[in-house]
Amino acid sequence: MNRYLEKYIQKDLKRKIVLLTGPRQTGKTTLAKMLKENFDYFNYDNAEHRLSLMAKTWDRSRDLVIFDELHKMKNWKSWLKGIYDTEKIPPSLIVTGSAKLDAYKKVGDSLAGRFFEFRLHPLDMKEIKTVLGTEDLEGKLDRLLKLGGFPEPYLEDDEIYYNRWKRSHLDIILKQDLVDLENLRHITSIETLIQLLKKKVGSPISYRSLAEDLQCSDKTIKRWLSVLETLYVVFKIPPYHKNISRSLLKAPKYYFYDTGQVPDEPGMKLENLVACSLLKEIHF
Structure with missing residues (x-):
C-alpha cells in the first residue's frame, strides 16, 4: 500500500535526515522499507542491531539506512549529527519511532537544520479513497x-x-x-x-x-x-x-x-x- 507521505519523504531524503514518527503500527517501518530497494535496516530494540549501530558497520553503498527506535539510544541526536556532518548523503538516513522524539531525555545535541520531520497517521477516508x-x-x-x-x-x-x-x-x-x-x-x-x-x-x-x-x-x-x-x-x-x-x-x-x-x-x-x-x- 502506497502511503500519502511517500513522495514527499522521497524528495526530502535527498537533502536531509528524515524523522518519521506516529502511532505504533501505522506502517512507519513498512513505508520506510518501500522508499528504496537497496537499504540497510537496524532496530535499536534488537541486541545484534545495537552492536552494529555502535560499530557503525552498515553498508555505505546502500541507497538508504533505516534506524528504527533509535531515540532509545543515549545521546542519539549527537550520534546522528556526527554521522550526517562527517559522511553526508548518500546513503540517505531515516529514523522511525512510535513516540514524539523530542520528549525523550536522551536527546544530546540539536539536529537543527539537518532534518525534516513527518508524522504518519492512520488511514482516513481521504487516503482510503486514494488507495x-x-x-x-x-x-x-x-x-x-x-x-x-x-x-x-x-x-x-x-x-x-x-x-x-x-x-x-x-x-x-x-x-x-x-x-x-x-x-x-x-x-x-x-x-x-x-x-x-x-x-x-x-x-x-x-x-x-x-x-x-x-x-x-x-x-x-x-x-x-x-x-x-x-x-x-x-x-x-x-x-x-x-x-x-x-x-x-x-x-x-x-x-x-x-x-x-x-x-x-x-x-x-x-x-x-x-x-x-x-x-x-x-x-x-
Missing part, C-alpha cells in the same frame, strides 16, 4: 468507524481480529513503550485513565474529576495525559477563544488516534474520526 478506490464509500466509512484506521486491522476487516489486535496494541504501549519513556509504576491506573477517556470523547475534560476518580493529584493526571500524548494514544484539542489567556483556563477535549477504541455511539465515533482527519491534515 482503495471510490466503490462502496459508505461501507468503507462504516468499517473505519468500527475498526479504526490502523492499516492492519482495517485491511483485515474482521471485528474479532480487531479486538485481539486492539488488546495487544495497547498492551505493548503500556508495558513496553511506557516503560522506555518514563519510570512509571502506575500502569494499572493509566490503563483505567484510558478507559475513562474513552467514555468522555467529545466532552470537555476535568482534570479534577479524573483525579478524584483515580485518587491522585491533578498534577499526576496532567502528567499521565502528557505521556499518552507523547506515545500517540490520544491528542488534546484546547478550546478556541479570541482571548488566548481565557482559552488556557477552559477544559480541553481529548480524542483517540484509533477511532475503533471509542465506545459504539455514532456521534462520539464520528466526532473522533473528524478530529483525527483534521489533525492529519494539519500535520501534513
Whole structure:
C-alpha cells in the first residue's frame, strides 16, 4: 500500500535526515522499507542491531539506512549529527519511532537544520479513497468507524481480529513503550485513565474529576495525559477563544488516534474520526 507521505519523504531524503514518527503500527517501518530497494535496516530494540549501530558497520553503498527506535539510544541526536556532518548523503538516513522524539531525555545535541520531520497517521477516508478506490464509500466509512484506521486491522476487516489486535496494541504501549519513556509504576491506573477517556470523547475534560476518580493529584493526571500524548494514544484539542489567556483556563477535549477504541455511539465515533482527519491534515 502506497502511503500519502511517500513522495514527499522521497524528495526530502535527498537533502536531509528524515524523522518519521506516529502511532505504533501505522506502517512507519513498512513505508520506510518501500522508499528504496537497496537499504540497510537496524532496530535499536534488537541486541545484534545495537552492536552494529555502535560499530557503525552498515553498508555505505546502500541507497538508504533505516534506524528504527533509535531515540532509545543515549545521546542519539549527537550520534546522528556526527554521522550526517562527517559522511553526508548518500546513503540517505531515516529514523522511525512510535513516540514524539523530542520528549525523550536522551536527546544530546540539536539536529537543527539537518532534518525534516513527518508524522504518519492512520488511514482516513481521504487516503482510503486514494488507495482503495471510490466503490462502496459508505461501507468503507462504516468499517473505519468500527475498526479504526490502523492499516492492519482495517485491511483485515474482521471485528474479532480487531479486538485481539486492539488488546495487544495497547498492551505493548503500556508495558513496553511506557516503560522506555518514563519510570512509571502506575500502569494499572493509566490503563483505567484510558478507559475513562474513552467514555468522555467529545466532552470537555476535568482534570479534577479524573483525579478524584483515580485518587491522585491533578498534577499526576496532567502528567499521565502528557505521556499518552507523547506515545500517540490520544491528542488534546484546547478550546478556541479570541482571548488566548481565557482559552488556557477552559477544559480541553481529548480524542483517540484509533477511532475503533471509542465506545459504539455514532456521534462520539464520528466526532473522533473528524478530529483525527483534521489533525492529519494539519500535520501534513
